[in-house]
Amino acid sequence: MFSGKDVLITGGTGSFGKKCVEIILKTCRPRRLIVFSRDELKQFEMQQRFSTRKYSCMRYFLGDVRDKERLYRAFRGVDYIIHAAALKQVPAAEYNPTESIRTNIYGAENVINVAADSGIKKVVALSTDKAVAPVNLYGATKLCSDKLFIAANAFTACKTAFSVVRYGNVMGSRGSVIPFFINKRNEGGPLPITDRRMTRFWISLEQAVHMVLRSFSLVAGGEILVPKISSMKITDLAEAIAPGMETVEIGIRPGEKLHETMITEEDSRHTVDIGDYYAIMPETFQCKGAVGKPIPEGFSYNSDTNVSWLTVAQLRDTLKAQGFDIR
Secondary structure, eight states, X not given: OOTTSEEEEETTTSHHHXXXXXXXXXXXXXXXXXXXXXXHHHHHHHHHHSOTTTOTTEEEEEOXXXXXXXXXXXXXXXXXXXXXXXXXXXXXXXXXXXXXXXXXXXXXXXXXXXXHHHTOSEEEEEEEGGGSSOOSHHHHHHHHHHHHHHHHHHHHXXXXXXXXXXXXXXXXXXXXXXXXXXXXXXXXXOEEESOTTOEEEEEEHHHHHHHHHHHTTTOOSSOEEEEOOEEEEHHHHHHHHSTTOOEEEOOOOTTOOSSOEEEXXXXXXXXXXXXXXXXXXXXXXXXXXXXXXXXXXXXXXXXXXXXXXXXXXXXXXXXXXXXXXXX
């Protein structure tokens, strides 16, 4: 659906944005593919790989989602927006709360208002399992952002469709535990583990991008899409990266959970199963949204009670396929 269209990615120089550009260029022929971000060095580096000479559709637009006027310039003539811009590091958000609020909440509000004014067809925002029953500021800002995007459909009457895709930890994204474990392994160990009981939802970067791109053909506005993905144990990840290496339990850091949740029992009352995804439907209004089978009331989607699990062998194979140094 992106062929011949104008597509913009906020935060387009991040891990997700770079992989998203790569996949769109391989699978579609957009009229324009716009990378919107505030880091000129990252844009310069990205242009070495995706140059405007080789890819005539590419555009690089410096700007910040906090700057509403700049968004008006960037969104002009755009059909579809993927909103990936956010401050994501949990400890940094705890120490710099006002900066996280300005980007993750006020920035989201700016994207919504300018997209509605500019006649954008669809906007899909990226979310996180940390937005569900948040225990840290990052999760709280993303929960607020999710609420803003869903509520925006009410005042646009779904003429601009706003939806959210919520997923878990992404292998290899910036700040991921994987490079940290690999460095510790290369230093001879031991591997520090916060808590041996810890579980997480886990997907590859490529899976995350395909999920988001596919969501544009599924949503009509107001849905929070939750893909059905696998869980893994932190101890299995450590074993996959450094087989047999000693581990040391150091305790959960501030703002961390033992297990993550993507659908709560309260959300189950208005959630439907649409195959590869669950769709949490809005309660206060209804666009012509995703159609599926209602899930049982009281259902919750948690990383520790998930039916799908990654084994050590599967983790090793996946990490190798992602280009990590797995011996």
